[in-house]
Amino acid sequence: MLEVEDLTVYYYTSKGVVRAVEGVSFSISKREWITFVGESGSGKSTVAQAVIRLVPYPGKIQGGKILFNGKNILELNKKEMRKLRGREISMVFQDPMTSLDPLRKIGDQVVEAMTEHGVDEEEAKKRAIKLLKRVNIPEDRIDYYPHQLSGGQRQRVAIAIAAALEPSLIIADEPTTALDVIVQESIMELLQELKNSGTSIMFVTHDISLAFERSDRIAVMYAGKVCELGRSEELVSNPIHPYLKALLDSVPDVHSDKKVKAIPGNPPDLRNPPSGCRFHPRCPFASEICKKEEPELVELEKGHFVACHEVV
Ligand SMILES: Nc1ncnc2c1ncn2[C@@H]1O[C@H](COP(=O)(O)OP(=O)(O)OP(=O)(O)O)[C@@H](O)[C@H]1O
Ligand code: SF4
Numbered sequence: 001m002l003e004v005e006d007l008t009v010y011y012y013t014s015k016g017v018v019r020a021v022e023g024v025s026f027s028i029s030k031r032e033w034i035t036f037v038g039e040s041g042s043g044k045s046t047v048a049q050a051v052i053r054l055v056p057y058p059g060k061i062q063g064g065k066i067l068f069n070g071k072n073i074l075e076l077n078k079k080e081m082r083k084l085r086g087r088e089i090s091m092v093f094q095d096p097m098t099s100l101d102p103l104r105k106i107g108d109q110v111v112e113a114m115t116e117h118g119v120d121e122e123e124a125k126k127r128a129i130k131l132l133k134r135v136n137i138p139e140d141r142i143d144y145y146p147h148q149l150s151g152g153q154r155q156r157v158a159i160a161i162a163a164a165l166e167p168s169l170i171i172a173d174e175p176t177t178a179l180d181v182i183v184q185e186s187i188m189e190l191l192q193e194l195k196n197s198g199t200s201i202m203f204v205t206h207d208i209s210l211a212f213e214r215s216d217r218i219a220v221m222y223a224g225k226v227c228e229l230g231r232s233e234e235l236v237s238n239p240i241h242p243y244l245k246a247l248l249d250s251v252p253d254v255h256s257d258k259k260v261k262a263i264p265g266n267p268p269d270l271r272n273p274p275s276g277c278r279f280h281p282r283c284p285f286a287s288e289i290c291k292k293e294e295p296e297l298v299e300l301e302k303g304h305f306v307a308c309h310e311v312v
């Protein structure tokens with residue numbers, strides 16, 4: 001359904017060019033949940049925003065293809081793009097206030113998400129009540145303003161809006177980060193229900209445990225590149241890239257007395273990323289070749305891709 005090939009996105013800041021995403025390729029199938037995980041600044045949000053062409057200024061999509069049902073999104077004009085957003089692909093942000101209008105009642109906002117795309121007003125109203133019910137917002141709240149709801153409820157409304165036109169793909173960028181664990185679970189469950197009814201989910205998180213919770217596949221990002229990609233069970237039972245191994249070692253496990261190890265060092269400045277493998281300054285296995293040559297993402301086993309000189 002969605003195929004991204006060689007996506008490259010730079011930010012042209014006054015302090016230099018930030019090479020935020022370089023040569024990223026992946027696909028998403030119908031009814032699939034794919035999660036992008038990695039440390040802060042690894043380019044997860046930039047990839048997510050690029051898919052729906054919402055990379056903020058001073059960002060620019062430098063190259064690549066984003067094929068949605070065979071059509072390159074990067075070649076659509078503004079009108080075609082507006083039609084696609086919401087109807088085919090929609091986005092849920094970390095802070096629901098980014099997409100909700102603080103001055104308008106939530107019911108009206110859900111209705112508008114549909115009327116904007118040509119749904120008749122009466123029909124949209126009926127559907128809005130059903131949608132809000134589905135995300136567990138009682139009917140008597142339909143006239144509430146966003147500030148009268150809790151953070152979790154606001155995120156539910158944002159998801160109702162994203163789901164209003166039954167898009168093929170919902171992109172959710174850290175939608176639960178600001179919420180407590182129980183509310184977080186309820187949002188994850190809601191996305192799972194949408195997936196079960198046929199929507200694909202592109203989920204973004206820096207939380208490695210959350211990443212493995214519901215995903216079919218996982219893309220691990222480091223410094224603007226995908227370093228490991230594969231089925232979720234495969235990555236947790238057989239992680240290969242030293243960065244993914246380190247990420248998994250950095251998570252506390254309540255069921256064992258495993259020692260938690262923080263990853264030494266910091267992610268690089270993407271205005272001037274390290275040569276060769278971008279992880280080499282932090283990698284315990286780095287050798288000479290790692291400093292010079294960039295490892296390619298290769299398929300080691302069926303559907304399991306890794307970019308590391310040590311394992312190829
Ligand atoms: N608007 C912007 N202007 C300039 N640079 C930006 C902008 N947005 C992101 N960047 C840079 O691009 C790189 C990737 O950022 P991005 O926000 O995609 O990472 P992320 O993985 O989503 O991080 P986080 O977990 O903190 O959300 C970082 O180096 C960041 O500083
Ligand atoms: S390519 Fe080298 S530096 Fe990079 S992860 Fe593999 S071993 Fe480490």
Ligand SMILES: [Mg+2]
Nearest residue numbers: 044045046174
């Ligand atoms: Mg982000």
